[in-house]
Amino acid sequence: MHRFFVDSAPAERAFLTGEQARQIATVLRLKPGERIVLVADLVDHEVELQAVAPAQVTGKVVARRPVATELPFRLTLAVPVLKADRSEEIVEATSQLGVSRFVPFTSTRSVVRELSPAKRERWQKIAREAAETAHRGAIPRVDELVTWGALFVHLDGRVVICWEEATGPRLPEASGNGDVSLVVGPEGGLSAEEIAAARSHDAAIASLGTRILRAETAAIAAVAMLVGARGG
């Protein structure tokens, strides 16, 4: 069944308009009697379609189920703005894996130094669609771009910087048991000064292994290692 995030939970009947109605009527070409799932407030609402038109779709809620696919902790990922579509690759893959919030950032060695409103909106769209196809119960949020200096006030839970020169613990061990914010560096890596600044904000510095990973591989691997170790 196709899944759609909606802003508020439907009561007995469901009404969809705009892009979602258009998609159901003209792209997916669903018919009355077929079912979709509307996701709101961590509940799946199974809806049997009654009337389908490009301007409005109506249906009847036939079942409600709590969503069981959200991680049992909040996972924030600080994403460097990378060249080409590499940041979008990170957002797509890690939205599937359960990230709840993205904080785009630039640091001294960043090659790309801005994130236009249109580009940020694109990240948000990718996050939403990836969460829908992953059968998640919540849409990951994409924050405003920040610099390294301002990054740490935007992160919550245990902050872990994944750094290729880390000599300390490996990622799963460094993350504690509660909410986590993971940080990976841009193409050129993070400088020793940036790592020192992170330490002064009580961030842990962790290793992803002995091999050198590209920025996007590091981000996806870090999230997967944490999710694999924590479960959920």
Added chain:
Amino acid sequence: MHRFFVDSAPAERAFLTGEQARQIATVLRLKPGERIVLVADLVDHEVELQAVAPAQVTGKVVARRPVATELPFRLTLAVPVLKADRSEEIVEATSQLGVSRFVPFTSTRSVVRELSPAKRERWQKIAREAAETAHRGAIPRVDELVTWGALFVHLDGRVVICWEEATGPRLPEASGNGDVSLVVGPEGGLSAEEIAAARSHDAAIASLGTRILRAETAAIAAVAMLVGARGG
């Protein structure tokens, strides 16, 4: 320092020809006196360049170090042939993460059903270059394409199928302690019959979590979860 895999370990002096000499002389424009690393038989050979020309590069071996970046177990990944460049994304990311061998396969729901010799050579080139940039000590090997029915005789160690409908253990727990072969399905997933056939070959069926992952995310996440849990 730039790293190059070579077929045999250099003794006192090193000679490079062909593509590697051309790259050093005309792409990287390295000069006599600069150093590169030649990797053979799990040993890094640090070489000081003596003469640099597009047809031949010569140098002197000034240091040898055992490579410390290979995983402490053999990790084989069975890769479904996917649409567009999605299999290549898997090969690139997981070569960085430490996979030692790739086995391309097709199964009943595969959309793409062949892997041309040129395409397989491309996978091999991507694996080699990703291993070089990851500072690995060995080049991952890309096997010939096989079908699901023939896949299991090509895999060794503990075989673990990552399946979104798995009710059993999660991936890190299902993999034992020795060599591992991981398998993920193509875009359309694996069928119940294919899973039954895998079980008859003593494969374990494991979960990567409660969310539905795209094929390429599943492959990269599976390798990362295993490497994160095992260390190395």
